[in-house]
Amino acid sequence: MIALQELSSKEISQIRYACAYLFSPELAKNNQFIQNLRLESLRSAFRKKAKQYHPDLNNSDAPEMLTRRQERFIKINDSYNVVKNYLSQEEYAQAGTLKKDYPKIIAVGGAKGGIGKSMFVSNLGILLSSLGKSTTLIDLDLGGANLHLYLGETSIRKTINDFLNKKARSLSDITIQSRYGPLFIGGDGSELGSGNINYLRKLKLLKTIKEIDTEYIIMDLGGDTSYNTLDFFLAADCQIVITTCEPAAYLEAYNFVKVSLYRKLNRIFSSESQWNKQKDTELAEIIKEATHTGSGNEITSIHELIKIIKDSKPKYLNLIHQALRSFNPYLIVNMVNAESNYKDVVTRIQDVSKKMLSIEVRYLSNFSFEYEVKNATNQLRPVLAKYPRGNFAKQMNRIIPKLWPNGM
Template identity: 30%
Template sequence: MGKRPSARVIAVGGGKGGVGKSIIASNLAIAMAQAGNRVILVDADLGAANLHTLFGVDGPRTSIQTLLEHEVDTLEAATTPTAVRNLRLVAGMGAVPGAANINHAQKQKVLRHIRSLDADVVVVDVGAGVSYNVLDFFDLARLRLVVMTPQLTSVQNAYSFTKAAVLRALRHAASDPGEVSLLEASTSTRETARVEALLAKVRAESPAFATRLEKVLSGFGAQIVGNQVFEAKDAGIFHAISRMMGDFLSIRAPVLGHVRASRRVHDSVTRRRPLLVDDPGDECARAFHRMAEALLLAEVDEPMRPAVAVAGERDGARPDDGQTDEELPAEPGLYMRRHERHPVSWTARLEGPGGGAYVQVREVSLGGAGIEANEPLPVAVGDERTLVFDDLPDRPALPGVVRYVNARHSRVGLEFLCEGELPARIVADARH
């Protein structure tokens, strides 16, 4: 008999509580179940479990706690049916003293059982904060959702949570104490605010280890979900943080979607009836269905890898990096877009004092262009360059200044130094 396919595991996190993480997790799980998938929703918010309440379930008889207390042999046996067809729930541990700080053996047992659940999709609602236990539940998944609201404090918390999760994932890639020490030494200074700088330090000592770390980053699988959005323009901050994560954390974290602030969502919590059950035609419900469809279609090539403990860590401890109240590494306004961007695929030449290089223009706007090259470009933020559009009639040339560089991905953001007819012509060509 063939091996049972692994479930598609989706983790939902976001730093501190209060951003609607459990509402996002529960409604996405419902949307995927309504699409015909066998879904199990796991409440891994140890010590503050409340998912069962959102489904109107009082005092579930089985939970993660019953597994740890050996009352059931498998997490499968600890699932609770819900009123939604195809959806089962694994309740959390509730207000049990010390629940948030389960020991290493207990954590590994829960992680192992989550990985073996018989389902098409497993959605894991992780806890708040950046303890190692929280980060390891988040690291369990190949698809990781970071939930935030447009408020600056929420954005800061979500960025710090993601940074801690990235560093934790990198640490799991260390295969021996020497690599752990090298990674810790490389993250001990402010010079490594950018993960690219950390990689450079590691690469100088161990190229093979650096290659493994790059693979972890390229497959990190983070996506941003915005919540409690009052006006459409407020969603721009999510895209800005996505670009900031690419710049400083060297990961791709596109915006999966956002959910508008809604009285109906608020009332669904009070009624203990999920939005997608009572108001399936609501605008927010449609947003959940769109995000669920995208998650089901997302390519997940690599199998899940177990979270590996690191010697000397205290159970439930917090990492030294990634405190949820730390400042953002840059002003978000620097990453906000002032003009509409238009995707293109043009060949151009980026020219400067030392010569030029052929590049691919990926997007243009009235204010600038995003370009890529096959190799890292010899430019730095603040450098002035001229972009010559070889694919366009008369090969227009626009002077600009470099505002963004991601050397690892050979990507550069160029702000045009001229306004008026020439940028408008470029945008007009992009629209056609």
């Protein structure tokens, strides 16, 4: 978030003045309110005021009233643009890249194999489609692609490899309509070396993914912590980490969150970041050393890094805080059974992330171990298609209001 104090006093008073027009003079004085403002609430305030003051909507007014109404409407419109501009800069800072409303990208990761990532991705896609949202699923588990199996396809002719190898010119050439609702772009893990793509290809792929004409994109990631997987994960607007209650899985899940954050911090000045032009090589080096295992200067907690930056590069503290605040992945605990204490797993991951990484991990849901999931998988059918009223479907439905508390 761009803190108000980072702006000049003239800019701050412009924003306050505009907020007074759109909301109320009291709210305009409230820093917290302005900092927490979101584009959706701004738009809704604008619509309300516009309805009230739009000159075309009240033809019955006396001419003098009409002029006043027109003047007021112009002020409201200008105010809307001022605050919108401020909020767009804020979104820009949060992501490090410019964002638009759609597509919303969801990434599903977790550094262990076999914990239910692909199963979850396919069913979330089916659920979003059934809610009328255009959804595209992408298999980005480049070395072990199998998302298509969870969508009832045993083999696919066109895959993401064709795009990466330039055999397909666009993603739409390799997009397949699944029989269960969502579109999908499959992968082919059997091709030797398909997991290795170079940096520029990856950037091109990510850029092209963000241009897909769809409301939701869900990326299924590999169970590893390669730079590719981490960069796909970080490119999403909404990050979901899956674990099970097994120590090997939850330790990997925490490690995945940790290395993702380290990667994010190391990419603050990357070529696709808005901070690229203000690159401070010394700070980049400090972050690199501090987050590099075996460098001898590796930090034990992010708190320590913050202290180092406070002493040596205080003007970047805010930037680091922004990066930390804008990274709060969701957590799902899968395959929970009567013996497993999933709450303990959630608390452990949340506590250690807070203490060591200074970030909030948000608990999203747990899914019980269900034979219906196994059965559906064995029959190459999505669980939601085979058991639309089963336990798994009920648990899936509950996550929608948690992911989008203000509506989709």
